[in-house]
Amino acid sequence: MSRRQAAAAGSGTETTAQERGFFMFKSVFPPQRALVTITFEGEAIQVEEGTTVAAAVLDRAGGETRTTARKHDGRGPYCHMGVCYECLMEIDGVPNQQSCLIPVREGMSVKRQSGAPSFRTEENK
DSSP, X not given: OOXXXXXXXXXSOOOOTTTTTOOTTOOSSOOOSOEEEEEETXXXXXXXXXXXXXXXXXXXHTTOOEEOTTTOOEEOOSSSSSSSOTTEXXXXXXXXXXXXXXXXXXXXXXXXXXXXXXXXXXXXX
């Protein structure tokens, strides 16, 4: 029986990749930088200093950084260079931040962005 057939048959005790110790975006290099603690959706997580917020979220939370305005489908970073705007998140209370361009720092608070970005501010009401 091939691996694919065994997986299709299932054993009833399926585990997630994280439970097995596999992370899709695991660094191939041993940690060289200090770890910082950020809060993502109310949960404290530790990541290497200098990692982008998008990479930290992909590694720990399955990759959804925002939802679409109309159907509330999950979206995640695509280009990782600030061109596509799929990685918009609320960082330290400020919405519409491109998480692929912002490095993590100690004490940072990160939340998924829900729906369409809001461009209204106190100045342009």
